[in-house]
Structure formats: structure tokens, C-alpha cells
Amino acid sequence: MAEEADLAGLLAAVASGDRDALKAVYARQSTRLFGIAMAILRDRTAAADALQEAFLKVWRRAGQFDSARGPAEAWLGQVVRNAALDAARARGREVLTDDPALGDGAVAATALDDLTSAEDGVRLRACLGQLDEKPREGILLAFVHGLSHPEVAERMAQPLGTVKSWIRRGLLSLRECLA
């Protein structure tokens, strides 16, 4: 994909110290990445801080991006998720589990239709579809909203051990299915 090749090229330029390239990455990706941070932190100020932290990391670590290992979009998404997860851990993630809006939307089964716009999404959707409902919900809550094991357990009103093993089984099934 041209967009992907562009992003990978921009990251290479960022690694050599090109600020304009970082600005171009921001221009292309900031609404997607801010959405990712918002889904985890659910607070604009905290999400903005996390995105700022993430872009400083991109500036420092762009040289670690290796296009042979995966797409630039995925790498950027993970840098932002890690920054948001760190912020959520620092403030204590439990505040979020009471939010009644949490999980409406992204974890609804119909939302998976949004995955069908790209080939890798179609495959992931098919593989998620093969999981039991509970492991699928646990994985989506964790990934999209950044919930920890205990938080997923609390939200799903299930014992921690059960939820951990659902998520592990789910991950193994996904890996097998996507292989």
C-alpha cells in the first residue's frame, strides 16, 4: 500500500532527525492515534499527554522500527497504546470500569463489521468469530479499552483465573487461526 510505504519511509526519515517527517506522520496519523489513546484513557487531557509522550518516543525510537517485522501503522499504534497504558497504570485503571459507556460500541459483535475493510481485518474478524463469546469480549475489552486482567474480570463478573485462561486460550486460538 502506498500509504504504508509512505509511512515507513517517513519513519526512516524521522530516524535520521527529520522534523518535517515527524510532522507528516502526525498529520496522517494523529486522529487515528488520538482515538486509540482516548479509548484507553477516556479523557482528552490525558489522551493528549499520552499522544505527546508517544510522539517523543517515535522521535527517539523511529530507528527501531523494522518494516520487515510489521506495518508502520501497527508499530505506531503500539507505541501509542503503550504510552496510554502506562498513563492508565499510573493513575490506577480501576476508575474506568464503572463507566457505563465502556464497551458500548467497540466490543459489540456488530462492530466487528468494521474490520472487513482490509484483508488482514477480514482474517482477524473470521478468527475472532471462531472464539467463544466470552474470550472474544475479554480480548476486545483488553485491547480496545486497555483493561487489565482484574478489570476485565470485574467487568465480566467472572473470577480472575477464569478470565485469564479465557484470554490465553483466545490468544492461542487467534494465533493458530491467523497462521
Next chain:
Amino acid sequence: MSGASPDDRDLRAGEYVLGTLDARQSAAVELDMDRDPALAEAVAAWTRRLDPLTRLIPQAAPPPDLWARIEAGLPAPAAGRPPVTPPWRLSWLWRGWAIGASLAAAAFAGLAFMPRAEKPAFMTVLVSDRAAPAWIAQADRTGGITLAAVRPAFGDAQPATPDGRVMQLWGLRPGDSSPTSLALLPRTPGRVSIQTPPIRPVPNMLIEISLEPEGGSPTGRPTGPILFYGRLIEAPPN
């Protein structure tokens, strides 16, 4: 996790990418990735596998001034040669350097409350990311470092440690690739003396304080947010 089965390693990587690990477990994965290429590869593979899920997340426009904030935080490009990205030259080093240098002179007025045996060789003011002075750091000729919390009247950044966390003091000499831990700070802000730090203070050494899990950084490098920072300068003659 030496001796872990491939499935264990892969699940650990999967849970790391998924985000369900706690801060300590997550930091441990990041540390292990440096010495276990198979783990790093597994993390990359899970990032690739799960990334399509980000398309489920609604996009959202960041605050309009965010790019300006990010750009202001980048290190100033060196004039006349292509900019480079040294790993530890973070934006705030430069900002902190400028702020620290200008505050250093002002802070000497406040030094009277610090009893000291001898004139320091080097000093700096550690500031928070809001540029509020919070600590005064001094190094003496024998290599000892003294840290004193600035009185609340001096600024609004009175150091306080959240429960279950500890503030860790680091030093980074010019040319070092990563900072060296100097001490864990006591919970109650006050005065801390480190008689024989593992590295000898030198001019331009960066001093920083990060927030770490109880017991200190599990990785040997700062893992939490940098709360305060400053750069040692030669103490002015008086």
C-alpha cells in the same frame, strides 16, 4: 523467563501487546525483549496480528495545539549540520538545561537554608516539566551528591510520592548511553546525601528523578515518568 516454553513466551508477548499485564510485568517484558530476540519477534508478531482491531476504535481529533506542544518538546536542531537523534537527548534535556542554568543563579539566594560543609563544585536546580524548581542538587569535590527539596514557598512542585511508588535518582554523564541509578529517595521530601555515588559527578551531567515501582526500576533504566531534571553546572564562585 529462561526455560519458558515457546507457548509461555508467546502468551507473555500476547498479553503484553494486549495490555493486560501490570506495570511491573510489562516493564519486565520490555527488558527481556532486549536480550531475547525470540520474545521481541513474538511481540512484533502479536502487534501485527492484533493491529487490525484498532480499526474498531473511532478516530478522534486531538486538541489543535498538540502538534505545537510536541514540536516544542523536540530537541533544538544543531545549526549548520544535519540533526541527529541521540537516544537520551530528549527535548526536556535542552529545555531543562536552559531553565536550570537561569534558575541556578536565582536559587543560590535560597541556598542559605541548606547547611553545607563546603562549597559545592557543581550544582543544578531540578525542575518539573512545568519548569517549577523542586530540588537543588549539589556535587562536592569528593564526588558526593546532596539533594535538597526546595521549600514549598519557592515553587508549586513540592515533591510527593504516590503510594506504592518510589522516586529514583539518576545520573547521565555526557557521552553515556544510559543513565545510572544513584539512589532511591525517601518518601518524605527533605535532604538526601549520597556520599559515594556509583558514577562521579562531572560538569553537564544530567540529574533526573523518575517515578518507579516500589523497590526501584526493575530494568535498571528509568521506566516511569521523569518528574524532575536538571544539568550540573560549575558552581559560580562567591
